[in-house]
Amino acid sequence: MWPLIVQLGSQFGRRYIIFPIAVVCGSIGYLLETSFSDRSTPALNDSIADVRVGRMIQSELSSDPTIVDSLKEKKFVPSTIFEKNVSPSLQRSN
Secondary structure (H helix, E strand, O other), X not given: OHHHHHHHHHHHHHHHHHHHHHHHHHHHHHHHHHHHOOXXXXXXXXXXXXXXXXXXXHHHHHXXXXXXXXXXXXXXXXXXXXXXXXXXXXXXXX
């Protein structure tokens, strides 16, 4: 009889013991997160598209259109694949 009880306890015991513990831990975590986090998102004055267009216009106006890289040097071709999409803040200044 005991081996049957132990076998059933090992099969179904995990569901009936672990699940309530997980629910309690998840509820406590949810309540702590709602009490400590700030859920209000401030409204934007301009749309994201307008801000992007403004940044692009500002970068075009700040650069000199007469200074162009030589096509023979091929600076536009990356030497490795890791240099293909580099953030402007991480680019090397030559």
